Amino acid sequence: MSVSEAVATTPAPAEVAPLRPTFAESVGVTWTLIKAALRGAAQYRLNFVLLALMGIAYQGSGFAFIAVVLSRFPSIGGWTFPEIAVLYALRVLAHATYLVPLYMLNELDDLVRNGTFDRFLVRPLNPLIQVLTRRFSVNTLGDVLTAIGILTFASSIAHLSWTPAHILFAAAAVLGGALIEGALALGISSLSFRFVEVWPARYLVDNVLLNFGSYPLSVFGFVAQWALTWILPVAFIAWVPAAVILNHTGGLGVSGAIAWLAPVVGAVWFALSYQFWRHELKNYTSTGN
């Protein structure tokens, strides 16, 4: 298997390696694992293209719906097509930013069920990194391409005023949105240590993000908007940041000042989620022998 070969090629020989590797060694091993995963994915060219196309269709179909209905109607919840395009671009960009490094979390329940996860615990590298670098999933490239495409399109029709503050904020917001999605994925995957199957929860949350994340949440009524802001932080993935960038912060349900803090929400959620992962990991009991 390519991963184990990659580990074997690391500079530190096993017999002299300390039990706790230094940070630099961890980074070195991680980089080697990432390269091995990329090489592995590039082996299957046709599959590469098909999977990337699928990623494009998945995110693109939601945008096609919006483009079709807004060719006949002027706006949704006071947001015009160019504005929703910016919102959609931010969401897909955050989604792609989350998906490329963290996609392998989706397979954690499989790894736990069939006992593969055991071997990650005996190697001297953070088990989370070992899960994430197992393989590189190519359909994430489709998301990246869609995100770039829609962003280019959106900024060409939306007349955005890109001040340095706005650019910095947009970059931070995308990262923050990715951290929110990552926090949700990490939290749900952590439940794999307790429950046999967690994919239904993941599927449902993914669909909620896909269905509601691309619209001004005020459209869905007070209760749904409140829940999607304070229980499941969908609002902070793209809607709130897009409102800041577009100077359209009326009706957000949070004040303008808090809206500027949207990227921080992701960092907080991810930190909590990582603590949860560590806590659940302690409770891990192997499924087999």
Added chain:
Amino acid sequence: MTAVTLTTDLPPLAARPWWRQWGALRHVARLRAAAMFAYRNTMLLFLGVSIVQIFMLKKVWGALYAARPGVLAIPLADLIVYLTIANLIVWSFPTHTVSRYLRERIREGSVVFDLVRPVGFVPQMVAQLVGALGGSLVIIVIALPVVALAGSLSLPAGAQAAGMFAVSLLCAYGIAGLLSMMLSMVAFWTLEIDGLTMLYVLVASFLSGALVPVAVFPGALRTVVEWLPFQATTYVPASIYVGSLTGPEAWRAIGLQLAWVVILGLAAALMWRRAMRRVVVQGG
């Protein structure tokens, strides 16, 4: 890999035409319906996702109508019922049941057991589709209160609409069943079709009118949508149900559905014959 030749000297049951194998086929249908309940968590999950989508569509369309009323001839209340019915129809299609079964059987090679059974393969698949439909209907009836809350439900527009809806829905299942069977059969050539299936589900649900009534599609896209079979699986029955497609126009739409059943039936038969000539079974 072993090539399978289908021998002709099978037990007497095989000599009978399919309409005299009623008992066996009923059993196949019942088993499929029972399997729907064995996997009820998965079915309920997909229904839950449909319900989330119905709620989203209700709110988004409400906002669109508020921004500019009168774009579409159909009133908002009827449109919400239309979207609710349309998404329930899409949910009950056999993509996650019978056609998943078929593509897994083909990939594993165990489809050979279906092929050598004394009951013909095509009648078996039809019986499975009927069973899946029966199972879906029971689940839908149970979930109806939640569905009505997320979207909106009302009785059909009238007695005639109800009758035409039943006919149209039957044709819709025929078309959707044939389409997904053909998709599954692609597995005879390529084996791995999960990606293709996902692509199909996305494209089909967008072009079927489950998110957007066909009348909303602009210009050339609308022509393309009208010439594809997907709208006949969802848009036609749901429009007849709410009464936005009535009279001669509705009959014409049903006629077109029947034409699709015939065309796709022939195409599926042709594909099936080709597949049988080159069927390769994985494993010994």
